[in-house]
Amino acid sequence: MSTLLRILKYVKPSAKWAFAALGLMVVATVVDLLAPWVLRNIFDEGIARKNMGTVLLLTLALLGMQGVKSLGAFAQGYTQELVGQNVVFTLRKEMYAHLQRLSFTYYDKAQTGQLMSRMTGDIEAVKNFVGFGAMMLITGIATFFGTLIFMLSMQAEVTLLSLSTIPPLLVVMWLFNRKVGPAWGNIREQMGRLTTTLQENISGIRVVKAFASEKKEQSKFAERNEQNFDTNMQRAKLEATAFPLMGFFGGLTFLIMIWLGAVYVAKGQMSLGTFMAFQWYTWGLIWPLNMLGWQINIFQQALKAAPRVFEVIDTKVDIESPADGGIDAARIGGTVTFENVSFAFDTTAAEPSHVLSNIQLQVKQGEVIAILGATGSGKSSLIALLSRYYDATAGSVSMDGVDVRNYNLEGLRQSIGIVPQETFLFSATIHDNVAYGRPDATQEMVEAAARKAQIHDFIVNMPYGYETLIGERGVGLSGGQRQRVALARAILMDPPILVLDEATASVDTATESAIHEALLEVMKGRTTFIIAQRLSSIRRADRIVVLDNGRIAQMGTQQELLEQDGFFRRLLEQQEMAAASNS
Numbered sequence: 139m140s141t142l143l144r145i146l147k148y149v150k151p152s153a154k155w156a157f158a159a160l161g162l163m164v165v166a167t168v169v170d171l172l173a174p175w176v177l178r179n180i181f182d183e184g185i186a187r188k189n190m191g192t193v194l195l196l197t198l199a200l201l202g203m204q205g206v207k208s209l210g211a212f213a214q215g216y217t218q219e220l221v222g223q224n225v226v227f228t229l230r231k232e233m234y235a236h237l238q239r240l241s242f243t244y245y246d247k248a249q250t251g252q253l254m255s256r257m258t259g260d261i262e263a264v265k266n267f268v269g270f271g272a273m274m275l276i277t278g279i280a281t282f283f284g285t286l287i288f289m290l291s292m293q294a295e296v297t298l299l300s301l302s303t304i305p306p307l308l309v310v311m312w313l314f315n316r317k318v319g320p321a322w323g324n325i326r327e328q329m330g331r332l333t334t335t336l337q338e339n340i341s342g343i344r345v346v347k348a349f350a351s352e353k354k355e356q357s358k359f360a361e362r363n364e365q366n367f368d369t370n371m372q373r374a375k376l377e378a379t380a381f382p383l384m385g386f387f388g389g390l391t392f393l394i395m396i397w398l399g400a401v402y403v404a405k406g407q408m409s410l411g412t413f414m415a416f417q418w419y420t421w422g423l424i425w426p427l428n429m430l431g432w433q434i435n436i437f438q439q440a441l442k443a444a445p446r447v448f449e450v451i452d453t454k455v456d457i458e459s460p461a462d463g464g465i466d467a468a469r470i471g472g473t474v475t476f477e478n479v480s481f482a483f484d485t486t487a488a489e490p491s492h493v494l495s496n497i498q499l500q501v502k503q504g505e506v507i508a509i510l511g512a513t514g515s516g517k518s519s520l521i522a523l524l525s526r527y528y529d530a531t532a533g534s535v536s537m538d539g540v541d542v543r544n545y546n547l548e549g550l551r552q553s554i555g556i557v558p559q560e561t562f563l564f565s566a567t568i569h570d571n572v573a574y575g576r577p578d579a580t581q582e583m584v585e586a587a588a589r590k591a592q593i594h595d596f597i598v599n600m601p602y603g604y605e606t607l608i609g610e611r612g613v614g615l616s617g618g619q620r621q622r623v624a625l626a627r628a629i630l631m632d633p634p635i636l637v638l639d640e641a642t643a644s645v646d647t648a649t650e651s652a653i654h655e656a657l658l659e660v661m662k663g664r665t666t667f668i669i670a671q672r673l674s675s676i677r678r679a680d681r682i683v684v685l686d687n688g689r690i691a692q693m694g695t696q697q698e699l700l701e702q703d704g705f706f707r708r709l710l711e712q713q714e715m716a717a718a719s720n721s
């Protein structure tokens with residue numbers, strides 16, 4: 139019930155259209171109810187009394203009524219679709235906006251395919267109910283009871299006796315409703331899983347092919363496809379049993395009415411006109427009942443689909459700006475302090491395993507900090523706390539002495555230029571990809587950023603220069619080129635804090651040293667965090683932080699760390715040995 143009420147809330151803004159559709163429905167229903175009554179009078183007042191004028195007049199009235207009904211049906215069809223589409227529009231807008239606000243913690247667990255199927259199929263199922271479904275349900279109920287009133291007023295006995303088929307019909311409907319609900323729930327869930335399998339396969343198609351796993355993937359998909367097939371067939375079996383049974387009882391009503399009607403006409407207790415009108419009216423009883431089977435289907439589908447959409451919309455946003463909008467981060471200088479910071483990804487676990495423990499680090503404005511450590515030691519996690527991708531579980535991260543949680547989130551993130559390990563490029567021109575964070579940037583600004591990232595020469599040699607489409611539908615770029623586009627993207631933001639996460643990992647040594655030269659310029663005056671495995675990438679760091687299993691194991695200048703027996707010296711020795719054996 140609460141789901142239904144919540145769905146109706148989305149209809150509220152279109153209330154005037156919904157009422158217009160209802161009004162038109164009432165017109166069409168009244169016309170429908172009056173038509174058999176006019177027919178009765180054609181017989182009883184016209185034909186029986188040989189009054190052809192009345193016959194002509196009433197036939198013309200029937201024609202006019204048919205015209206009004208058709209016009210009403212057209213307008214109603216349009217308006218009910220308008221109401222449905224408005225609901226779809228609002229739900230999609232709300233869900234999309236909420237998805238933009240949800241944090242990394244949500245996306246760590248979310249399945250893209252499930253989200254896509256909720257955004258499309260499930261919302262569509264809700265629309266089918268609020269538009270067509272609900273209107274047909276109301277039309278059906280109005281027609282049924284309206285018809286009943288007309289019939290009872292004309293001949294109560296025949297009407298009541300004909301209705302003896304209604305109780306078994308209601309039992310069939312009740313059983314169908316009970317069984318078809320869970321089937322629709324399964325179908326909606328399975329569609330989500332099917333879309334997830336498809337989406338993962340397409341995103342990971344390179345891995346699939348590299349491991350020649352096409353057959354395995356096909357059978358995984360086939361399994362889910364079969365589940366969906368089976369559940370749909372179970373649903374079809376329910377429909378195939380229930381609908382004809384409903385049809386049978388509906389037909390029986392009609393036959394009983396004809397038989398009883400004939401008996402009553404013969405006995406003189408019913409006029410021929412009423413008998414003819416009853417034949418017409420009986421359909422007014424039967425079709426709403428028959429249609430009810432479909433309506434139950436549409437209703438149950440919506441009832442199972444809507445909570446899947448609401449679940450996303452209701453997910454709590456755990457990382458956002460403070461309620462008052464937060465402190466403007468536009469003038470952040472770049473002093474960063476980690477004050478006894480500990481962090482675990484899953485804080486809901488009974489014993490959260492800490493990825494970072496008791497991090498104590500003060501970074502001056504303009505300082506270049508290199509973060510080193512074995513894989514999985516927590517380097518990316520440490521950096522993720524700066525932009526509030528996640529919040530520290532204990533302790534605090536502050537910038538210019540203000541806890542990051544007190545800044546306006548948008549401003550905070552705009553103050554931190556990040557070149558991530560994995561670059562995502564949008565299906566857009568290379569210009570738009572570089573200017574992603576600053577769409578208002580001039581061509582000169584974009585080019586200057588690209589020059590600093592050592593990618594300008596490559597771009598101008600592309601088929602359409604900066605206007606070349608890249609990403610899914612455009613030209614592919616190599617790993618190193620993608621990384622340099624990401625670097626240009628960050629440089630263009632002109633942020634006081636720069637984060638380079640293995641930013642030169644996938645470029646050759648010559649490009650790497652060229653980028654480093656350029657970076658020297660870029661890093662000037664900016665607080666920079668460089669996560670790197672290669673020593674060449676950190677040569678210009680003022681200070682090095684070595685992480686070990688989420689704790690700071692070493693910290694100091696390159697010279698200081700060289701004098702200690704620790705991770706840094708071992709790394710240096712290893713890399714020097716590797717360089718010697720390569721030469």
Ligand SMILES: Nc1ncnc2c1ncn2[C@@H]1O[C@H](COP(=O)(O)OP(=O)(O)OP(=O)(O)O)[C@@H](O)[C@H]1O
Binds near residue numbers: 511
């Ligand atoms: N989204 C996540 N959810 C849960 N655990 C995670 C998540 N991301 C990373 N971890 C875990 O946190 C630990 C630290 O990971 P992190 O990515 O910070 O390490 P890293 O030092 O940057 O590693 P690498 O050098 O391989 O990039 C790892 O043990 C990893 O398994």
